[in-house]
Amino acid sequence: METGFVSLVGAGPFGPDLLTLKALRRLQEADVILYDALVAESTRALFPHGTLAVSVGKRCGRHAMAQAEINRLLIRLARRGRRVVRLKGGDPYVFGRGGEEALALARAGIPFEVVPGVSSVAAVGALAGIPLTHRGLSQSAQIIQGHELDQTTDWSALARFAGTLVVLMGVGAVQEIAARLVAHGAEAARQIALVETAPDLQLHRSTSTLGEVAVHGLARRTAGPGIIYIGAVVGLARELAALGLEASSQLARSLP
Numbered sequence: 356m357e358t359g360f361v362s363l364v365g366a367g368p369f370g371p372d373l374l375t376l377k378a379l380r381r382l383q384e385a386d387v388i389l390y391d392a393l394v395a396e397s398t399r400a401l402f403p404h405g406t407l408a409v410s411v412g413k414r415c416g417r418h419a420m421a422q423a424e425i426n427r428l429l430i431r432l433a434r435r436g437r438r439v440v441r442l443k444g445g446d447p448y449v450f451g452r453g454g455e456e457a458l459a460l461a462r463a464g465i466p467f468e469v470v471p472g473v474s475s476v477a478a479v480g481a482l483a484g485i486p487l488t489h490r491g492l493s494q495s496a497q498i499i500q501g502h503e504l505d506q507t508t509d510w511s512a513l514a515r516f517a518g519t520l521v522v523l524m525g526v527g528a529v530q531e532i533a534a535r536l537v538a539h540g541a542e543a544a545r546q547i548a549l550v551e552t553a554p555d556l557q558l559h560r561s562t563s564t565l566g567e568v569a570v571h572g573l574a575r576r577t578a579g580p581g582i583i584y585i586g587a588v589v590g591l592a593r594e595l596a597a598l599g600l601e602a603s604s605q606l607a608r609s610l611p
């Protein structure tokens with residue numbers, strides 16, 4: 356039997372609006388789709404009727420299937436000649452473990468491709484009025500995870516970082532992150548925003564300062580995923596809001 360093919364596909368951060376045409380084509384051609392929890396229901400509605408679709412996804416530590424098991428399943432299905440789509444939220448190579456799956460497939464001699472997706476890192480900020488870079492405000496961005504705040508994190512370097520700090524998987528640790536940054540010398544007046552996506556895909560943005568959040572925290576408004584943006588670019592969102600000219604139709608009205 357001929358070996359199948361695996362596509363590691365990014366679904367973008369929301370529903371199908373930000374799905375690429377190539378991703379859609381791969382979904383339409385697939386024999387099997389293995390998808391993550393972050394893939395929106397409205398995107399899952401595009402899976403063709405009759406295509407086997409399996410949720411293997413994890414969300415904040417709740418694993419439906421261990422990574423090694425997912426790798427083995429991808430290899431097994433491809434060896435049975437299946438066209439497999441491994442569908443992930445955002446982009447597969449941004450905190451998506453796509454690289455690990457690519458390595459496992461390559462080691463097993465399985466042909467595969469990566470179909471990049473729109474990452475939440477830029478898209479969520481953009482829709483909330485927060486650019487990653489902005490002339491005169493921030494010339495660089497650093498992306499970190501806030502899920503495991505371990506000893507290896509160089510908090511002094513992060514506190515000194517003059518660009519935009521983007522924290523994924525950090526909603527539950529926002530107060531701790533702010534406190535550590537301030538304790539390591541970051542300005543208490545530095546701006547911080549939490550942008551969350553509610554289950555109805557509306558965005559909610561809360562803004563504050565590091566000093567405030569270090570003491571009082573920053574309340575969540577939804578049960579959905581969220582990204583923390585830290586830096587002067589957060590001020591642009593406030594400026595746009597004050598002018599009443601925000602671009603996003605996805606942004607909930609209850610701002611800032």
Ligand SMILES: C[S@@+](CC[C@H](N)C(=O)[O-])C[C@H]1O[C@@H](n2cnc3c(N)ncnc32)[C@H](O)[C@@H]1O
Nearest residue numbers: 368444445446449451474475523524552580581
């Ligand atoms: C495991 S990472 C996956 C990131 C994904 N590969 C990407 O490129 O967007 C999951 C984290 O991404 C962020 N995230 C992904 N989609 C999001 C969305 N629609 N709204 C807010 N945050 C999102 C959250 O910080 C979430 O905890």
